[in-house]
Every structure is written in structure tokens, then in C-alpha cells.
Amino acid sequence: MKTRAISALLALPMIGFGAAAWADCGEFTLASMNWQSAEVLANLDQFILNNGYGCKSQIVTSDTVPAITSLVEKGQPEVVPEAWVDLVPEVVAGGLKDGKIVELASSLSDGGQQGWFVPKYMVDANPELATLAGVLKHPELFPAPEDPGKGAIMNGPEGWGGTIVTDQLAKAFDLPGHNFEVVSTGSAAALDGAIAKAYGDKKGILAFYWAPTSLLGKYEMVRIDLGVPNDPAEWKRCTSVADCADPKPNAFPKDNVYTLVSKGFSEKADKDVIDYFSKRSWTNDTVNKLMAWMSDNQATGEEGAKKFLKDNPDTWKAWVTPEAADKINAAL
Structure with a gap:
């Protein structure tokens, strides 16, 4: 995922580009x-x-x-x-x-892919965990760090586009009503560490993540099916807007x-x-x-x-x- 703030369009310096000369490839x-x-x-x-x-x-x-x-x-x-x-x-x-x-x-x-991921070993043991509907039935499999009585989705750093989307989709799919909470990891490194620790302990974790990344090359994760198609208009209207009060169920688009x-x-x-x-x-x-x-x-x-x-x-x-x-x- 390439989620980054775009504050200005800066022209590339011409140094090093040179004139194109394509004879015999060139x-x-x-x-x-x-x-x-x-x-x-x-x-x-x-x-x-x-x-x-x-x-x-x-x-x-x-x-x-x-x-x-x-x-x-x-x-x-x-x-x-x-x-x-x-x-x-x-x-x-x-x-x-x-x-x-x-x-x-x-x-x-x-x-390019963004989404909510769970470890492959969890899906192998229980195939319904490949869907959000299946995940929401089992908050006990994804214990929150500070409140193990609740399930958790581990979110990315503040300000990232995918972090905002995860907050909005948590509302849209009523995760609190299914005894889940959104946990801010604070940084990409902390999010990586949470996934690595869960994988090492063979524990459950539900996390926002993206591809391509080296972490998903090291730890096999499954992007869960949210059960709805991507709606570009809704994405623009509310899913990706932090202060939108009435997000609807939606899916991450393919980049x-x-x-x-x-x-x-x-x-x-x-x-x-x-x-x-x-x-x-x-x-x-x-x-x-x-x-x-x-x-x-x-x-x-x-x-x-x-x-x-x-x-x-x-x-x-x-x-x-x-x-x-x-x-x-x-x-x-």
C-alpha cells in the first residue's frame, strides 16, 4: 500500500535523465x-x-x-x-x-491490496474465518491486548488512509456490537510486531494490512472477504472520510x-x-x-x-x- 500525504507536485530534477537515444535500444x-x-x-x-x-x-x-x-x-x-x-x-x-x-x-x-487479514493457520483450522461474518462470530479468537474479553482489530498508524478506512468500516459493520474494538498500534513497526508475535505464538489476530510487503512474504496471512463489493461512490463519500458520521458497509478497492x-x-x-x-x-x-x-x-x-x-x-x-x-x- 502506498498511503502517503501528497502535499505538492514537485517536478523531477533533470539531472541524470539526459536525452533519449533509442537506436539499438539505446x-x-x-x-x-x-x-x-x-x-x-x-x-x-x-x-x-x-x-x-x-x-x-x-x-x-x-x-x-x-x-x-x-x-x-x-x-x-x-x-x-x-x-x-x-x-x-x-x-x-x-x-x-x-x-x-x-x-x-x-x-x-x-x-496493490489493502484489507483486513488473519493468519492462514486460523483459516486452515476454521474456514469460516476467511469471511468477516465468520470472524464476527468469534471475538474470543482475537483477544484485545488490554481487554481479552473483547475481540480486536489491530489498526495502523494515525493519519494513514487505511487507518481511517478501518475506523469507518468498524462503524459500518458494527464491530462494537459484535464485541470487537479497534486498537491503534501507533506505528507500522508496532503493527508488524503485533502480527509477528501472534504468528510466533500461533495466536489469533485480526489486523489491517496491505500488499506487497515483506511481512506478508514471511507470514502467510489471508485477506478476509468483507461480504460486499467495493462501492467507489460510497468510498469517496464516507468510507475514506474520517469525520463522516454514517459510513455504510464497503470493501477495500484494488489499487x-x-x-x-x-x-x-x-x-x-x-x-x-x-x-x-x-x-x-x-x-x-x-x-x-x-x-x-x-x-x-x-x-x-x-x-x-x-x-x-x-x-x-x-x-x-x-x-x-x-x-x-x-x-x-x-x-x-
């Missing part, structure tokens, strides 16, 4: 973000393109808003591998309408995450490179596990990319030409 820039999944994806793209197709791609570090805004306004960086487009929908929609950018593969095939490229790049780049960007997509489960390995081993994005390539040849070979696959294998 030179272009890939935007890496300041979170792990985007970092490893940018490094994966760079390794595959530079070694498999003879490109001279360079990675520039940015963040969602400035990277996408600069792509639309200036055509650079030429590629944003992991673009959380729902964070800047107007900018993306305008860029697509004006023909300034092209949307290629869904970087995360199952989208759309795509690879965006400049129009100029899409027209001038080698067709095999565009074909790669049109196919390259992976699941949250794949990324979660890779991020867990990176965290456990304090690995860089480059090391994570090589780990993925070595462990998942059947996946990435479907994205590239046979000739490129041979060169990538040789580089590994």
Missing part, C-alpha cells in the same frame, strides 16, 4: 521509488534490458507523484515501472488523453499498478523492448516472498532482481525473446 531512464517492491522491479527491468537487449538504461530514484508528473509533462523518466496510478488519477488520465504517455503491463497482476512509458519511448524503442514491458507482470505473492528474502538478507534491489531471475526462470522467460533469455542467463 539510453533511457527507469524510475525507482523509495520502497522495496518498486526498487527491485526497476533493477529487474534494468538487468533484463541491459543484458538481454543491449540497452543502456539508468535508474533514477524518485517517488510516485514527481515521477509520473515529470513523465507526463517532460517525457522523462521514460519508464515508470511501478506506477500507483490511483494516487494521481487526474495526472494519468490527462497524460493518456493527451497522448503523452502509454499504459503497458499491470506491474502487479492482482493489484491499480501499471508500467507507464512516454509516448516517444513507445514509438521509438525496439519493439521487443515494448513487448517485454507489455508482458512483464508478477503477483503480490511472488513479490512478498522476494521482499521477505531481501529484508532477511539486507539485500539491495539489484541483489533481489538476480535472486528472482535465478529462482524463477519459467516466469521471466515468458516475458523475453529466446535470444534475450540466453544472454540474461549468461549474465547471471
Whole structure:
């Protein structure tokens, strides 16, 4: 989940972008973000393109808003591998309408995910706990830290969008009426610690969380079915609004995450490179596990990319030409 305050649209600095020259693949820039999944994806793209197709791609570090805004306004960086487009929908929609950018593969095939999660071992023991209706029948399985006589849902840090949504959905689904309370963990680290402790003790826990994350790669969790579809209008009206007094039952939406490229790049780049960007997509489960390995081993994005390539040849070979696959294998 990329829940962050967006206070200003800052243009990316031009230093390091350079002029695009696409002959024989040529030179272009890939935007890496300041979170792990985007970092490893940018490094994966760079390794595959530079070694498999003879490109001279360079990675520039940015963040969602400035990277996408600069792509639309200036055509650079030429590629944003992991673009959380729902964070800047107007900018993306305008860029697509004006023909300034092209949307290629869904970087995360199952989208970015937010929701309420329980440990998989609980669902294995009692399948009805995969649903909110089942969870609400059993507050005793999810004891509150300060009041074990009540059930609890562990919430995220104050101010996060997902924290506000959890507070609102707790009202909408009448968790207090089912003997549940919302517990503020105060920080992402404390929320992680609560989940890790519950998992280590094989105890029950219901928690707000998101994917892709290294924690879900380390601890198998199940996102429970809230029993209703996402209603975008209600989400905008009340679910995501902290001071809205009458929230209705709703579900978390899927966050759309795509690879965006400049129009100029899409027209001038080698067709095999565009074909790669049109196919390259992976699941949250794949990324979660890779991020867990990176965290456990304090690995860089480059090391994570090589780990993925070595462990998942059947996946990435479907994205590239046979000739490129041979060169990538040789580089590994």
C-alpha cells in the first residue's frame, strides 16, 4: 500500500535523465521509488534490458507523484515501472488523453491490496474465518491486548488512509456490537510486531494490512472477504472520510499498478523492448516472498532482481525473446 500525504507536485530534477537515444535500444531512464517492491522491479527491468537487449538504461530514484508528473509533462523518466496510478488519477488520465504517455503491463497482476487479514493457520483450522461474518462470530479468537474479553482489530498508524478506512468500516459493520474494538498500534513497526508475535505464538489476530510487503512474504496471512463489493461512490463519500458520521458497509478497492512509458519511448524503442514491458507482470505473492528474502538478507534491489531471475526462470522467460533469455542467463 502506498498511503502517503501528497502535499505538492514537485517536478523531477533533470539531472541524470539526459536525452533519449533509442537506436539499438539505446539510453533511457527507469524510475525507482523509495520502497522495496518498486526498487527491485526497476533493477529487474534494468538487468533484463541491459543484458538481454543491449540497452543502456539508468535508474533514477524518485517517488510516485514527481515521477509520473515529470513523465507526463517532460517525457522523462521514460519508464515508470511501478506506477500507483490511483494516487494521481487526474495526472494519468490527462497524460493518456493527451497522448503523452502509454499504459503497458499491470506491474502487479492482482493489484496493490489493502484489507483486513488473519493468519492462514486460523483459516486452515476454521474456514469460516476467511469471511468477516465468520470472524464476527468469534471475538474470543482475537483477544484485545488490554481487554481479552473483547475481540480486536489491530489498526495502523494515525493519519494513514487505511487507518481511517478501518475506523469507518468498524462503524459500518458494527464491530462494537459484535464485541470487537479497534486498537491503534501507533506505528507500522508496532503493527508488524503485533502480527509477528501472534504468528510466533500461533495466536489469533485480526489486523489491517496491505500488499506487497515483506511481512506478508514471511507470514502467510489471508485477506478476509468483507461480504460486499467495493462501492467507489460510497468510498469517496464516507468510507475514506474520517469525520463522516454514517459510513455504510464497503470493501477495500484494488489499487491499480501499471508500467507507464512516454509516448516517444513507445514509438521509438525496439519493439521487443515494448513487448517485454507489455508482458512483464508478477503477483503480490511472488513479490512478498522476494521482499521477505531481501529484508532477511539486507539485500539491495539489484541483489533481489538476480535472486528472482535465478529462482524463477519459467516466469521471466515468458516475458523475453529466446535470444534475450540466453544472454540474461549468461549474465547471471
